[in-house]
Amino acid sequence: MAKSQGDSTLTVAVAFAANLVIAIAKTVAATLTGSASMSAEATHSWADAGNEVFLLIANRRGGRDADARRPLGYGREAYVWSLLAAVGLFVVGAAVSIWRGVTELLHGGDSAEDYRIAYLVLAIAFVLEGISLLQAVRQLRRDAKTFDSDVLEYALRTSDPTVRAVFAEDAAALIGIAIAFLGILLHQLTGEVVWDAAGSILVGVLLGVVAVVLIDRNRVFLTGESGSPRIHDALVARLAEFPEVTTVRFLRPEFIGPKRLFVIASVDLEGDRVESSIARTLRDLEHRLEQDPYVAEAVLTVSEPDETGTSGG
Known part of the structure; x- marks a missing residue:
């Protein structure tokens, strides 16, 4: 940057x-x-x-x-x-x-x-x-x-x-x-x-x-520009590359400055994990996603059972 x-x-x-x-x-x-x-x-x-x-x-x-x-x-x-x-x-x-x-x-x-x-x-x-x-x-x-x-x-x-x-x-x-x-x-x-x-x-x-x-x-x-569909799809693809992630259910990027994104997403994780393990895995995924020079900060959660598909809004 x-x-x-x-x-x-x-x-x-x-x-x-x-x-x-x-x-x-x-x-x-x-x-x-x-x-x-x-x-x-x-x-x-x-x-x-x-x-x-x-x-x-x-x-x-x-x-x-x-x-x-x-x-x-x-x-x-x-x-x-x-x-x-x-x-x-x-x-x-x-x-x-x-x-x-x-x-x-x-x-x-x-x-x-x-x-x-x-x-x-x-x-x-x-x-x-x-x-x-x-x-x-x-x-x-x-x-x-x-x-x-x-x-x-x-x-x-x-x-x-x-x-x-x-x-x-x-x-x-x-x-x-x-x-x-x-x-x-x-x-x-x-x-x-x-x-x-x-x-x-x-x-x-x-x-x-x-x-x-x-x-x-x-x-x-x-007022909160989320970027183009191309940016949204690239971030979804990046998260999907992580072996711990099976599905990206929701993703919302928002520009917080020139070439700086704040990313919120909910994902399904691979396997059954205890709560403490889930928290550590999510923090690790956030830090890895933040290695992207365009991602200033990421916040990930485990998706709700009724969430279907990814969303930009």
Whole structure:
């Protein structure tokens, strides 16, 4: 888990450095050109940079070891800070971008003085955002192979909220740059400010959509995400490998942090055992199951006579 957390921190740190440079460059370009689309993009990048600060806090606080106060660890704090990032920064970024576009649409604005500055900054931003996105995709692809999943599906379902946020914001940033480029280009070609204003509004809408997706994913994990059927089946198969277990009657995994599961299960044990022997066997099975790097803690019981089949809920 330490290596995985280190990978996530590196991904976030790369994104933060890239977005900080981009935000400064876009702000200068927006000031010099007066472009609403460039202003929206500057807001977007400042929101992303601020977002990464929250994500770094999420990694640090969510990665703390379990203690007497939190015997299951602090993993869920990662979702709290990631949720705050999505609400406080993406939504603010979306609102400011839409407001800037609507204001220019209603009241007009000055034409950009030097379009070359805007194009140059957008080109540099595209390269830097692409580098940051590649770092996130590299981590997602490596982890997705473990679950035999494609990158996009894994990005939406992963229990790591920080790498998902970086992937989402970098992908949105590249789309936003393309929108801003078209808005500025059409403004230059037609002289109509409506294109630049529309670009700003579309960037804001894009940020709002990303915010909703990230808020929902963090909500799901905060309220008790049990993981995919693939995770459930893998845990059942793992328990069934133990020679002491004849049948897994019930199993419920729940994420308590990035790549950390709390597992409750009831099983049938091989042979007839006295109560003291059953207790020792169950504790031994729990400890062996907890050797899996994704299982933070396991609690096993002997199944009731009327329990039939395994369950994920």
